[in-house]
Amino acid sequence: MNAVLRSISDDDAPLAVQGLTHGYGDGAVLNGIDLSLSPGSVLGLIGRNGAGKSTLIRAMVGLLKPHTGTAWVFGEPALALSDRAKARIAYVPQQPEALAWLTSQQMLDYVGRFYPAWDARFAKDMLHAWDIQPNRVLGKLSPGERQRVDLIRALASQPQLLVLDEPAAALDPVARRDLLREIALRAGEAGTTVLFSTHIVSDLERVASDIAFLHNGKLLLQCPVDDTKERFARLWLPAHMSAAAPSNTLGQRRHADGSLSLVVERQADGRWPEAAYLPGARVDALGLEDLFVEIAG
Amino acid sequence: MNARAALAAPWYSTHAAMRWLAFGVLAVCVIAAVCLGIFSSKVHWAWAVVGLYSAGLFYLWAFYLSSITLLAVDAHWLCIPGLKRSATFAVIFYAVLSLMPTVLVALADGNDIAPMILVSSLAIAGGLSLALLPRYFAMFTGVVPVLFSGLSRTFHLPGVDDPRFTLLTGAILLALLVLCAWRWRTVIATAPQNQSGVSGALVLQYRRSQWSGWGGMNGLDSTAQARQRPDWMQPRADLRRVGPLYPSNSMRVALGGWYLPLTAMGRVRAVVPTLAAMTLPFLVMFLIFSQDHGLSPSFWYPFLALMGGWICLFGAMGMTFMTVMLMQQRWRKPNAELPLLALMPGLGDAASAKCHLLSTAIGRPLRLQVMALILLVGMMIATHAAGTTMLMIVVGQLGCIAALIVCVLGIVAGRPLPGWGTFALMIAISLLLGCTSFLPSSTVGKHPWVPATSFVVAVLGGWTLVAIAMAWIGRRGMAAWRKRPHVFMPNG
Numbered sequence: 001m002n003a004v005l006r007s008i009s010d011d012d013a014p015l016a017v018q019g020l021t022h023g024y025g026d027g028a029v030l031n032g033i034d035l036s037l038s039p040g041s042v043l044g045l046i047g048r049n050g051a052g053k054s055t056l057i058r059a060m061v062g063l064l065k066p067h068t069g070t071a072w073v074f075g076e077p078a079l080a081l082s083d084r085a086k087a088r089i090a091y092v093p094q095q096p097e098a099l100a101w102l103t104s105q106q107m108l109d110y111v112g113r114f115y116p117a118w119d120a121r122f123a124k125d126m127l128h129a130w131d132i133q134p135n136r137v138l139g140k141l142s143p144g145e146r147q148r149v150d151l152i153r154a155l156a157s158q159p160q161l162l163v164l165d166e167p168a169a170a171l172d173p174v175a176r177r178d179l180l181r182e183i184a185l186r187a188g189e190a191g192t193t194v195l196f197s198t199h200i201v202s203d204l205e206r207v208a209s210d211i212a213f214l215h216n217g218k219l220l221l222q223c224p225v226d227d228t229k230e231r232f233a234r235l236w237l238p239a240h241m242s243a244a245a246p247s248n249t250l251g252q253r254r255h256a257d258g259s260l261s262l263v264v265e266r267q268a269d270g271r272w273p274e275a276a277y278l279p280g281a282r283v284d285a286l287g288l289e290d291l292f293v294e295i296a297g
Numbered sequence: 298m299n300a301r302a303a304l305a306a307p308w309y310s311t312h313a314a315m316r317w318l319a320f321g322v323l324a325v326c327v328i329a330a331v332c333l334g335i336f337s338s339k340v341h342w343a344w345a346v347v348g349l350y351s352a353g354l355f356y357l358w359a360f361y362l363s364s365i366t367l368l369a370v371d372a373h374w375l376c377i378p379g380l381k382r383s384a385t386f387a388v389i390f391y392a393v394l395s396l397m398p399t400v401l402v403a404l405a406d407g408n409d410i411a412p413m414i415l416v417s418s419l420a421i422a423g424g425l426s427l428a429l430l431p432r433y434f435a436m437f438t439g440v441v442p443v444l445f446s447g448l449s450r451t452f453h454l455p456g457v458d459d460p461r462f463t464l465l466t467g468a469i470l471l472a473l474l475v476l477c478a479w480r481w482r483t484v485i486a487t488a489p490q491n492q493s494g495v496s497g498a499l500v501l502q503y504r505r506s507q508w509s510g511w512g513g514m515n516g517l518d519s520t521a522q523a524r525q526r527p528d529w530m531q532p533r534a535d536l537r538r539v540g541p542l543y544p545s546n547s548m549r550v551a552l553g554g555w556y557l558p559l560t561a562m563g564r565v566r567a568v569v570p571t572l573a574a575m576t577l578p579f580l581v582m583f584l585i586f587s588q589d590h591g592l593s594p595s596f597w598y599p600f601l602a603l604m605g606g607w608i609c610l611f612g613a614m615g616m617t618f619m620t621v622m623l624m625q626q627r628w629r630k631p632n633a634e635l636p637l638l639a640l641m642p643g644l645g646d647a648a649s650a651k652c653h654l655l656s657t658a659i660g661r662p663l664r665l666q667v668m669a670l671i672l673l674v675g676m677m678i679a680t681h682a683a684g685t686t687m688l689m690i691v692v693g694q695l696g697c698i699a700a701l702i703v704c705v706l707g708i709v710a711g712r713p714l715p716g717w718g719t720f721a722l723m724i725a726i727s728l729l730l731g732c733t734s735f736l737p738s739s740t741v742g743k744h745p746w747v748p749a750t751s752f753v754v755a756v757l758g759g760w761t762l763v764a765i766a767m768a769w770i771g772r773r774g775m776a777a778w779r780k781r782p783h784v785f786m787p788n789g
Contacts, residue, residue: 054631058631058636061636061640062639062640062782063631063635063636063639063640063786063787064786064787065782065786079647079782079783080646080647080782080783081640082646083643083645083646084642086640086641086642087642089640090640091636091640093631093632093636094632095632096632096633097518097519097520097632097633098632098633098634098636098637099550099551099553099633099634099637100518100519100520100522100523100553101523101531101532101534101553101554101557102534102550106534106536109536110536110539110547110550111637111641113539113540113541113643114540114541114547114641114642114643114644115642116642137523137528138523139520139521139522139523139524140523140524
């Protein structure tokens with residue numbers, strides 16, 4: 001699960017995009033996104049509501065045609081996937097609503113016929129474990145139950161690439177923990193590559209090996225989760241020193257007293273920017289949630 | 298009590314499109330009534346004015362002012378008794394206000410004051426009743442005037458000149474007021490989540506988003522439909538011939554609706570409600586026809602020809618509308634069937650999946666439409682119908698088929714018509730087909746009727762304009778079809 005975001009040129013990357021831009025109407029949602037997942041990694045895509053996470057994910061798996069840029073899934077163009085590539089990928093949209101007219105059992109039976117590695121036993125066991133009535137029509141299930149059925153559908157196909165858009169949004173704490181455990185298990189034991197979007201930071205900390213932070217249509221940072229504490233910090237400068245603030249920051253906020261808070265990154269030599277060493281300046285360590293709030297808040 | 302808030306309640310309780318449509322209908326009725334009042338020289342001009350105004354009132358109360366009920370429901374469940382009283386006050390205030398123009402007209406006329414007020418009151422109570430009654434009653438609203446006409450001839454119901462008219466309308470009004478009061482209490486006291494099915498009041502549907510704007514034409518989405526249907530009405534899917542070896546059947550399962558392959562029992566369950574809904578209009582037509590022709594042996598042939606002709610004529614049109622609405626709905630959601638189909642192996646490459654989908658989506662309705670066309674043509678030939686009659690029927694059916702093809706192509710190609718465009722096309726087709734609705738019955742007499750040349754030219758001219766529009770829709774759809782990498786991408 002040692003995930004590293006690798007260069008775009010890797011042909012074996014389960015999922016990669018380059019120069020992706022997209023928008024709706026006049027508004028741009030994605031601005032030149034480059035991203036690649038290495039096999040076996042668990043990448044948590046984090047961002048505020050409306051940051052463009054779902055759009056990015058849908059473009060990555062070929063569910064929409066971006067204005068510019070290209071997406072690849074297992075080295076194939078995402079917009080023209082072969083059956084071989086499709087059999088290796090599973091995607092769960094946010095608030096899934098597919099096949100409302102079938103029962104849970106019928107839906108899994110129907111979908112299962114198309115996947116060569118379909119694990120019917122797993123599907124049946126999970127329906128039972130998650131208390132889903134197999135003969136109830138999907139349209140009559142609650143959003144949380146429906147999300148669980150779709151997660152079962154995705155996991156039962158035994159994918160090598162699992163793409164989940166806000167998978168825990170409608171789940172109760174028990175189901176959420178079960179899901180995160182399953183993701184960690186799949187990634188750790190079967191080497192499944194996972195991309196999931198969320199705005200719940202604790203989920204990221206629990207299972208993600210890497211993090212990508214999407215803000216205003218751009219990827220502000222992408223790195224291993226464990227590195228964030230070491231690489232990023234909050235630099236506080238009193239009002240009279242604000243002129244010394246470094247220009248290259250991930251976010252900055254001016255307080256009522258004129259002092260300045262900046263999110264800074266270590267330089268290539270491992271040192272903080274020069275302003276951090278001025279008398280009166282203060283460097284605070286940032287947890288993942290604090291980092292998220294400082295940048296996006 | 299905040300009277301101002303109560304009076305503004307209908308404005309804020311309805312979606313803008315519904316609100317303006319209701320005002321539009323009322324305005325048309327009022328303008329027509331005013332014109333009639335000014336220019337009519339007939340003795341019963343006041344009755345015509347009141348009749349037109351009452352028709353507008355009925356629509357206004359059914360689809361706009363009845364939304365005050367929603368305020369009362371919220372007030373009840375939020376435990377705000379003052380607001381609930383305000384809602385009741387608003388209903389009474391608007392009812393009295395609605396009657397004022399009728400009172401003025403009746404006073405100006407000087408005769409039949411009470412009957413005229415009663416008729417307008419009936420329109421108000423009727424409109425409110427329709428909104429408060431379970432939704433399935435709305436299906437039968439269209440046949441009420443014909444039913445009333447049939448019943449009045451059968452039971453010799455009094456006309457407006459008859460002194461018994463006041464008594465009859467008064468009794469009906471009283472019954473409707475009791476019905477309104479009972480339904481008002483029931484609708485308010487029952488939790489809205491327990492009234493989401495077809496037995497829920499029509500007015501509760503007004504706050505759903507699909508009633509707003511042109512998107513409302515697509516009807517309820519599949520999840521809402523599943524929730525509103527009782528368990529015994531849920532479709533029973535037949536999944537025996539589904540999988541990579543049966544791409545067409547697999548697509549039908551994913552498209553759902555009337556494409557869904559059903560088990561034998563599922564088919565019966567699907568057909569029964571449709572037949573039940575058709576029973577009342579059928580009976581009404583039977584009643585009217587039997588009065589005109591009597592139940593002689595010569596009755597059945599024209600009657601069945603008329604019914605069969607209408608079913609074929611309007612069935613083909615309904616098939617087009619139903620298919621277009623279903624496809625629009627499926628291609629709107631990014632989180633439903635499209636991502637599943639896009640990433641599901643076994644449906645072939647993008648090109649073959651495109652072909653399978655298009656042939657599945659169009660093939661089934663097309664077969665039924667062609668059958669309807671053959672039946673109609675057969676009927677025309679058997680009855681030695683005039684050439685122009687045959688031409689109008691065939692052009693109408695081909696128009697429906699063409700509309701089906703170009704609209705579905707546009708949707709799956711990613712260039713669907715905007716809501717207003719679909720609406721305009723549907724209206725145009727409905728009007729043009731409506732112009733030919735009498736043709737099936739006109740062919741069964743001893744001397745088949747030949748439509749006037751000017752009429753034929755006007756209808757065919759209308760179809761020509763629609764055909765030009767459809768050619769343009771088809772051309773842009775085909776261009777988008779060629780460019781689209783795969784078909785399972787949502788529109789918008």
